[in-house]
Amino acid sequence: MRRRDFVRAVLAAGAAPKLLLGQQAATPAPPPPAPVPWLLGLTEKTPIPHVEAADQVATAAFRFFSPEQMSTLTRLSDVLMPALGDKPGAVQAQTPMFLDFLIGSSPEERKQVYSKGLDWLDAESKKKFNAAFATLTDQQAGELLKPWLRTWLNDHPPAEEHADFVNIAHDDIRTATVNSKEWSLAPQKGTEPRTEEELYWSPIQPDLSPRNVGSGSVQPHVQAVPPSGHRMPSYQR
Amino acid sequence: MLNETYDVLIIGSGHSGGMAAKILTEYGIRCIILNAGPVADVTHDAQRKHAYELPYRGFRPPGQIEHVFQSNGFNANIWVDEREVPYTVEQNQPYNWVRVRLFGGRSLFWSRQSFRLSDYEFKAKSHDGFGEDWPVSHADLAPYYSRVEGIFRVMGAQDGVPQLPNGNFIPDDAPWTTALQRFIEVAKPRGIPVCKQRRAQGRDGLASSVNLLLPDAESTGKLTSIANAVVRELTVDKNTGLSNGCNFVDRLTHREMRVKARVVVLAAGTLESTRILLNSNLANSSGLVGHYLMDQVYGPGVLASVPEARKGNINAVMGSAAIVPRFRNITTKTDKFLRGYAINTTASVEAVSARNFALYGAELQRKLEEYYGSGFYMTIMGEVLGRYENHVRIDKDAKDAWGIPVLRVDTKYTDNEFHMAKDAVDTACELAEAAGFEILSKNDKPNPPGYSIHEVGTCRMGNDPKKSVLNKFSQSHDHKNLFVVDGAQFTSSGWQNPTMTILALSMRASEYLAGEMTRQNI
Numbered sequence: 001m002r003r004r005d006f007v008r009a010v011l012a013a014g015a016a017p018k019l020l021l022g023q024q025a026a027t028p029a030p031p032p033p034a035p036v037p038w039l040l041g042l043t044e045k046t047p048i049p050h051v052e053a054a055d056q057v058a059t060a061a062f063r064f065f066s067p068e069q070m071s072t073l074t075r076l077s078d079v080l081m082p083a084l085g086d087k088p089g090a091v092q093a094q095t096p097m098f099l100d101f102l103i104g105s106s107p108e109e110r111k112q113v114y115s116k117g118l119d120w121l122d123a124e125s126k127k128k129f130n131a132a133f134a135t136l137t138d139q140q141a142g143e144l145l146k147p148w149l150r151t152w153l154n155d156h157p158p159a160e161e162h163a164d165f166v167n168i169a170h171d172d173i174r175t176a177t178v179n180s181k182e183w184s185l186a187p188q189k190g191t192e193p194r195t196e197e198e199l200y201w202s203p204i205q206p207d208l209s210p211r212n213v214g215s216g217s218v219q220p221h222v223q224a225v226p227p228s229g230h231r232m233p234s235y236q237r
Numbered sequence: 238m239l240n241e242t243y244d245v246l247i248i249g250s251g252h253s254g255g256m257a258a259k260i261l262t263e264y265g266i267r268c269i270i271l272n273a274g275p276v277a278d279v280t281h282d283a284q285r286k287h288a289y290e291l292p293y294r295g296f297r298p299p300g301q302i303e304h305v306f307q308s309n310g311f312n313a314n315i316w317v318d319e320r321e322v323p324y325t326v327e328q329n330q331p332y333n334w335v336r337v338r339l340f341g342g343r344s345l346f347w348s349r350q351s352f353r354l355s356d357y358e359f360k361a362k363s364h365d366g367f368g369e370d371w372p373v374s375h376a377d378l379a380p381y382y383s384r385v386e387g388i389f390r391v392m393g394a395q396d397g398v399p400q401l402p403n404g405n406f407i408p409d410d411a412p413w414t415t416a417l418q419r420f421i422e423v424a425k426p427r428g429i430p431v432c433k434q435r436r437a438q439g440r441d442g443l444a445s446s447v448n449l450l451l452p453d454a455e456s457t458g459k460l461t462s463i464a465n466a467v468v469r470e471l472t473v474d475k476n477t478g479l480s481n482g483c484n485f486v487d488r489l490t491h492r493e494m495r496v497k498a499r500v501v502v503l504a505a506g507t508l509e510s511t512r513i514l515l516n517s518n519l520a521n522s523s524g525l526v527g528h529y530l531m532d533q534v535y536g537p538g539v540l541a542s543v544p545e546a547r548k549g550n551i552n553a554v555m556g557s558a559a560i561v562p563r564f565r566n567i568t569t570k571t572d573k574f575l576r577g578y579a580i581n582t583t584a585s586v587e588a589v590s591a592r593n594f595a596l597y598g599a600e601l602q603r604k605l606e607e608y609y610g611s612g613f614y615m616t617i618m619g620e621v622l623g624r625y626e627n628h629v630r631i632d633k634d635a636k637d638a639w640g641i642p643v644l645r646v647d648t649k650y651t652d653n654e655f656h657m658a659k660d661a662v663d664t665a666c667e668l669a670e671a672a673g674f675e676i677l678s679k680n681d682k683p684n685p686p687g688y689s690i691h692e693v694g695t696c697r698m699g700n701d702p703k704k705s706v707l708n709k710f711s712q713s714h715d716h717k718n719l720f721v722v723d724g725a726q727f728t729s730s731g732w733q734n735p736t737m738t739i740l741a742l743s744m745r746a747s748e749y750l751a752g753e754m755t756r757q758n759i
Contacts, residue, residue, distance in 0.1 A: 053289060053290050056289070079597070079598070080597045080598065081597070081598065082598055082599070084598075084599055084602055098294060102293060102294075102296055102299070105299045105300070106299040106300075107299065107300065107303065110299075145597070146595075149595035149596065149597070150595055151592065151593050151594060151595055151677055151678040152592050152593075152678055152680070153536075153538055153540060153592075153593075153678050153679070153680040154306075154590075155306050155536060155684055155688075156536065156680040156682055156684075157592075167592070170591075170592075170597060171591070171592055172296075174591055175294075175295065175296065176294050176296070179287075179288035179289055179294040179295040180289050180294065181287070181289040184287055184289060190606060191588060191605065191606050191609040192602075193588065193591075193605075195287055195288055195289065196287070196288040196295050196309075196311070197285060197286070197287050197288070198285065198286070198288075198311040198312075199279070199283045199284070199285055199311060199312075200283060200284060200285070200286040200290075200291060200310075200311045201282055201283045201311065201312055201313075201314045201315050202282055202283070202284075202314060203314045204274075204275055204277065204282045204314055204315070204339070205275040205465070205489065
């Protein structure tokens with residue numbers, strides 16, 4: 001709008017203010033002609049979609065524990081952290097499935113503690129009760145586990161063989177269960193542990209260079225379309 | 238401005254770099270700060286979440302920060318990723334190098350315990366014959382400690398214990414809770430002092446370089462700062478042999494750049510400053526750069542339960558925290574070890590963690606309820622002796638994400654530290670039992686060196702250029718325009734959290750530097 005036109009419009013508005021206001025409310029100003037600055041519409045008022053953590057909705061493929069180890073871990077989780085009161089137990093909180101993912105992603109040392117530990121527990125069970133650990137009663141499982149329970153301070157779990165597995169697994173099973181959505185949604189009573197809720201720091205300005213292995217999955221820029229059958233315009237950026 | 242030569246280049250923006258920037262710019266000196274990481278903006282980079290919304294349910298992401306025991310799934314991304322900036326160690330000699338490269342560095346997240354060193358540390362060799370005395374005494378640093386305590390608003394009591402000098406504190410006159418009273422009653426006859434904790438209150442719940450130091454420097458208009466500037470090496474003027482700036486690489490784009498300055502102040506944290514010096518071949522006529530790596534023994538401790546506080550009876554019994562300053566080898570002498578340790582003591586009102594009971598299931602849950610808020614924690618902070626063989630060097634076979642050679646850390650604890658840890662746990666158990674507390678768990682094995690995040694000593698200060706890297710003003714014996722103002726300059730580690738001493742030394746060095754520049758000696 002040229003300045004003179006603008007002045008004229010303001011004068012006209014002064015002449016019939018009520019009429020003009022009424023019109024404004026009924027029909028908002030038309031959008032500016034193309035090219036449209038679409039991003040103007042993205043503001044702090046833009047609704048943010050609500051999303052779920054994938055493992056709350058979808059199932060994952062087992063990738064680390066063998067089927068036998070998984071049955072042993074599931075029974076172990078249920079014994080060590082059964083459902084109490086309104087709170088879910090480890091099995092309801094999908095803890096064994098989560099541990100398959102966590103331990104399967106972990107360094108070799110931690111993997112060994114779990115796979116050797118689960119195999120040992122099942123072997124002990126077969127030796128003593130002539131049955132797989134997965135089929136033991138609470139009483140029988142307790143007979144195998146209780147001799148290995150220890151008390152310990154942060155960062156110093158027992159180093160003794162078998163006690164290391166039993167106590168580390170117990171701690172991991174508890175943490176994974178208390179931090180599950182199922183636990184968080186169940187009513188809270190008294191001093192029951194709470195799902196951790198804290199300030200989460202997202203990755204802060206990751207290194208954009210494709211040379212950096214650690215950030216190899218981060219694309220430095222929007223990529224040009226790769227060469228294909230039909231010629232697509234492409235240029236160096 | 239391109240091609241500008243700054244008065245002072247400061248590498249690092251944590252407590253030591255922030256203090257140098259504040260002091261120097263307030264003298265009108267034009268400074269440039271390079272920080273290896275980005276600015277942390279909590280309003281953009283963080284939001285409250287439940288653990289189940291995180292990639293690993295609150296567990297720390299496997300493989301990213303294996304040595305940062307302090308980390309969890311919430312804060313995993315604030316620490317230096319060990320895949321991006323690795324370091325190497327000797328077999329069976331683990332080392333935990335815990336780093337933050339955000340603007341402000343570790344000053345954003347420190348525990349804020351604020352102690353002075355005493356002459357039992359500064360003049361330790363005169364006291365017991367081991368190591369070297371510092372070239373400064375408590376009297377030299379006292380005025381600077383006072384100013385630092387004012388800026389950081391340290392709360393504490395004037396306990397009047399010689400091994401824990403009084404200071405310029407916001408008075409803490411809260412009465413001891415009954416759990417602490419009982420502890421004091423049994424400690425006193427054993428000659429073990431119990432003092433109020435001393436903690437920096439800061440402003441608005443934060444006591445960091447980014448809110449207490451850097452804003453003062455910025456308001457002078459004399460400070461330029463660059464984020465994501467990873468220093469490759471210092472550059473040297475061929476004619477004078479003095480450093481004249483540095484080469485750095487942009488963290489995000491890997492673009493190689495350089496800045497020029499008349500003076501260089503290293504404040505990148507003990508081991509990063511040391512790495513830069515070693516990669517630059519500077520300040521090392523003594524051959525001691527990288528040697529005498531020390532920190533403090535952390536990990537050993539005792540958790541007891543106060544019987545009266547159980548079953549929800551927490552009020553009046555629990556709460557409040559104390560520091561037991563070093564008491565071994567002060568007026569008496571033990572033949573088991575040199576120096577000594579402090580005990581951090583907390584009567585917690587929180588849940589006692591499940592791992593303190595050899596139980597599971599319903600039985601465990603009943604016990605957790607009963608013991609809630611009755612935990613009495615005693616944890617050691619022990620002095621590590623400075624030994625030549627405990628050192629870092631450049632590992633020529635390993636490079637970080639920007640092709641900069643990394644550090645190899647070659648250090649281990651000796652019997653002195655192990656005996657000290659055992660004595661601390663025995664003593665804590667004795668005190669707890671005498672006070673009628675029930676001991677739940679204990680551990681006398683130290684965490685790996687470095688865990689305390691109090692690494693110091695790899696550019697030690699001293700009067701003899703053959704036996705030290707820096708002089709008593711944190712200035713290189715070899716190059717008059719090169720200063721190291723972080724923990725690297727410590728001659729002994731002490732049992733105290735080093736932050737107040739780092740700040741006081743940086744303040745003192747910066748005022749000396751400002752004076753020398755004004756007199757045109759530098």
